Amino acid sequence: MLLAGHGADVIKIEPPTGSPSRAIGPFYQDIRDPDRSLFFWNYNRAKRGVVIDLNSSEGRDFYTALIRTADAVVDSQGPDVMDRLGLGYDWAAEISPNIIYCSITPFGLNGPWRDLKASDLVHSALGGMAYCCGYDPVEGNRWDTPPFNPLGWQTWCKAGEHAAMAVMAALLCRQMGGPGQFIDAAIHDAMAHSTEGTVPRYIFNGVDQTRRLPMQVRCADGVYLNVLGLPPADFKKISEMVARDGLVEDAEALRTTDPSRFQALPSMLARWAARRPAMEAFRALQGCGLAAGAVRYAEDMIADPHCQARQNFVEIEHPELGRSFLYPRQPRQQAATPWRSGPRAPLLGEHTEAIRRELLTKTE
């Protein structure tokens, strides 16, 4: 989806029963149907889709014809699956020596964990992401809540992002005169990196960064506001603002605080924040240079004026359903080569015939 967004012509190949991801919900109108998976819709837009039975000779011929015209292959079938069919990188490179072939597997193609079974949750645990997400300990080093896995299939997203970067790097390298090549991408590697400074912190300081609640205050409307007392926060200005609410003690604490005490910031702002809705508190604190943000869900961003100004959402038509749906539009603003956010994800086998015809005209 990321490569398609950058303008690549992406052809998704599915078996006759459809990609397994078509069984991942939620589903449109809660009807479980291969063409109604919202998960599939989101991660497969701007792609075309063909059905190929790779176990049939006719299917293998079709796949071979596609390989001849392809710049790159992205294969997340699992270790050895395509090789066992005789259709892996070695075979593809015989047909197209400069092809770029990116394999995405749970743990990579070597190592003692190569063939372990994984899921989004298991990757989050092994990769270190879950360890850092959760509530405060009850005391010292004791928790009565587990680590939590962030929702939204983050592990698969990270793997896809690393793989997309790798394919791009390989394409760019080839464009500048380098060879095609095989790429071995692993979800576990991507997750190991995803924990930001925590591993360097262990390496250089011998400390494990554990989970705890973020610095946030609860506002009048029940929405939390994340607050960070780093520069360019103007504590004098914030103190004056809080004082205007009559909160003398809090105002004094804010006025006399120093940067090393910014962990105590939520306790100094809790009473002030509890009296006003989150977005009002957000604008007021940002006006004092404080990095504040309301903890909202994605759907709350639809009406947000900043997201509207930056056109962060787009309606994409689903003609066969007679309506359009709202999707996130793009991960950046780019006028010269705009992000390709649509059309909608392919129905199962939607482009099989059209692409078959395309390949015929190419060989004529």
Next chain:
Amino acid sequence: MTNAIAPQPLRGVRIVDLTWMLASAGTTVILASLGAEVIRIEWPGHLDFTRRQLQARPKPPPLGPLKAPAAPKSMQAVPEANLSGLFSDRNAGKLGITLNMRAPEGLELFKKLVGISDIVIEGFRPNAMRSWGLDYETLKSIKSDIIYLQMAGFGSTGPYSGYASYGPTAQVMSGIGALTGLPEPHPPTMWNHSYMDVTPPFYGAMALMAALYYRNRTGKGQYIDQAQYEPGLFLSGTAVLEYSANGRRSTRVGNRSPYLDAAPHGIYRCAGEDNWIAIAVFNEQEWTALCREMGYPSWAGDSRFADMRNRLANLDLLDAHLEEWTKKREKYALMYQLQQAGVAAGAVQSPGDKFERDPQLKVRGFFVDLPHTRLGTWPHTRHFTPRLTRTPAHPGGITQRGAPCVGEDNNYVFSTLLGLSAEEIAAYEERGII
């Protein structure tokens, strides 16, 4: 700077780097590991904040004393800025110069550098570069095909575009921070590391590589504006669709699996303090295997757990029973036992676990020793992890070391690249330009 490592994909690409901390600096560390020549610019009063974090004790040098470079005059009053391990990890493979961007003569040198570069990337507040007379139009007039990537927290347009933003701010602005933790009335937990400092660099790197590809084809550069929160919002697509398609708002579900039937599915306590294991069962075959490994306890035969539908209706009880078993077991031993039986299970690994105990990361070469001129040789992590088999990435980049010390590459950039004489450099140093 000689190196005998295999060729890398982005050799010959030169990047003028005005990034900061991680959200933007993470972009160029990726490109450095792919072989690009990344020139980081710092100046008095504008040393990267990360240099103050995670200071480490230098390792004893293997062969005699280290020759730490003398800081340029303009920086000599600055306390020790070359001891940060975190800065080294985030800026490995880059070159570092000191150039006073506040001084007109400094800006002139900057423009000369732009004239021989492919990319300018920065993470300032939106109007900073413009206020120095360095907007895209000006950069384009210096080099017509320049690629300019701006990575401000809220982006360069929109009502919040001047607002302060760090990783957590971007995390909540993207809608993903709210998705972690127990359902209401419990508060959201977010990540306790800055996930939205990790993710935007990937999109920045992709943007720059795609822009290079386009420029190589068309001769045209471009301007790109990537807000830190935008890739996160882009990732939340299924939540947006659920709202648009079904009118349903998002909720937190702890460690459950609402969109792909799985039971049990969660993180369970293991022996010892704060040790946990993730277990995910997606079908009856895996459930049977799990029961067998547990020794067929009587509770498992209860009709409430007989099939997926029933287990999904009794998750609290299922979790409680399962944890009675797991809490007596060591997390890795249990993981391997369940994996052997065909059940997806994984120990919850801490940062220390990943470094000391994870056998897979060792084999995959996730940790790479790099020398740092002041710190000695330390393991650094990969910021770009896929293995390109013909043109490998390497965290040491073209410098084959960790992060640059302050001004470490002044001589190379000002003398070799820009052709200044030793006298000219000395004069600039005297006046605090370099």
